[in-house]
Amino acid sequence: MKGPAIFLAQFASDEAPFNSLDSITKYMGDLGYKGVQIPTWDGRLFDLERAAESQTYVDELKGICADNGVEVTELSTHLQGQLVATHPAFDAQFDGFAPPQFHNNPAARQQWAVQQMHLAAKASQRFGCTSHATFSGALMWHMVYPWPQRPAGIVEEAFAELGRRWKPILDVFDENGVNACYELHPGEDLHDGVTFERFLDAVDQHPRANILYDPSHFVLQQLDYLEFIDFYHERIKAFHVKDAEFRPNGKAGVYGSYSGWAERPGRFRSLGDGQIDFGGIFTKLTHHGYEGWAVLEWECAYKHPEQGAAEGAPFIARHMIRKADKAFDDFAGTGADMETIRKALGLA
Numbered sequence: 001m002k003g004p005a006i007f008l009a010q011f012a013s014d015e016a017p018f019n020s021l022d023s024i025t026k027y028m029g030d031l032g033y034k035g036v037q038i039p040t041w042d043g044r045l046f047d048l049e050r051a052a053e054s055q056t057y058v059d060e061l062k063g064i065c066a067d068n069g070v071e072v073t074e075l076s077t078h079l080q081g082q083l084v085a086t087h088p089a090f091d092a093q094f095d096g097f098a099p100p101q102f103h104n105n106p107a108a109r110q111q112w113a114v115q116q117m118h119l120a121a122k123a124s125q126r127f128g129c130t131s132h133a134t135f136s137g138a139l140m141w142h143m144v145y146p147w148p149q150r151p152a153g154i155v156e157e158a159f160a161e162l163g164r165r166w167k168p169i170l171d172v173f174d175e176n177g178v179n180a181c182y183e184l185h186p187g188e189d190l191h192d193g194v195t196f197e198r199f200l201d202a203v204d205q206h207p208r209a210n211i212l213y214d215p216s217h218f219v220l221q222q223l224d225y226l227e228f229i230d231f232y233h234e235r236i237k238a239f240h241v242k243d244a245e246f247r248p249n250g251k252a253g254v255y256g257s258y259s260g261w262a263e264r265p266g267r268f269r270s271l272g273d274g275q276i277d278f279g280g281i282f283t284k285l286t287h288h289g290y291e292g293w294a295v296l297e298w299e300c301a302y303k304h305p306e307q308g309a310a311e312g313a314p315f316i317a318r319h320m321i322r323k324a325d326k327a328f329d330d331f332a333g334t335g336a337d338m339e340t341i342r343k344a345l346g347l348a
Helices: 021-031 048-053 055-067 078-082 088-097 106-127 154-175 193-202 215-221 225-235 278-287 305-319 338-344
Strands: 002-007 035-039 071-077 131-134 179-183 209-213 236-241 243-246 266-269 293-296
Touching: 002 071, 002 236, 002 305, 021 035, 021 055, 021 305, 035 293, 048 055, 048 106, 055 071, 055 106, 071 078, 071 106, 071 293, 078 088, 078 106, 078 131, 088 106, 106 131, 106 154, 131 209, 131 236, 154 179, 154 193, 179 236, 193 209, 193 225, 209 225, 215 225, 215 243, 215 266, 225 236, 225 278, 236 278, 236 305, 278 305, 293 305
Parallel strands: 002 035, 002 293, 035 071, 071 131, 131 179, 179 209, 209 236, 236 293
Antiparallel strands: 243 266
């Protein structure tokens, strides 16, 4: 495993040092981060179209990062990926994820999103990144609770449509040698293990359809985030280190009562302030041979982001495991040959 790294989306702003790739990566490098995950939609930091077309531009950005002690871990298209599949009920809200010329035109907006994904695959390849972070979008999130009763076949058709939209995109990622890693997230049709399996079926078990593992979203759903790793470790190709807590009470539970984040029973917290067993997570990922980056995605209902960023790098560093290359009790090994082994079994 590599790290610590940090996702820049929650920190980018119009104010220095968060308003350019040079200054923000220097800030994060000085905090102890070794890598950065870049939001490709943020023009203050990155030009996706240029990165897809120009190796010279990509090399310039890699040089800036290297001078500041970090490297690019993955690119992210969370916002563009959301627009690959969007139900009309959310059109007005999600228009803000696309340039103004595509507002009030869902078909053009969706085509733009698909092209963005193609560009992201190529740009990732130019950076030498083998994984890419994104969302799946959602055609039926508003139907997550079956009331009114869902029409028979609607779930199957929704996933079939997701497959029709994403499989050609995944083929482009395959051509560029990059894994598309879906962050399984409430608000997306891919939000847990079962929905990811449905999606895999819809894209014919595509080898580039993989997972960005983020345990915080599983805490909010009350899903066993440790056993999840045992089930899906072969598809986990990216990792957001993000904390959360779930504290139900006599008035509210998983659905959150339309409350703000600070008032919800389930909420995101800075690393170490929530309930997640990161020791267990890092152990399981190490056990299963995860070789990607450990990337902080900072979100918290209470703590200032600069404090969260400062605390995040040492937190991740403390949890990273250098995998053992020999058994801890080898000092007591007897070097037994087969004859000795058979004697020990009473077979000699």
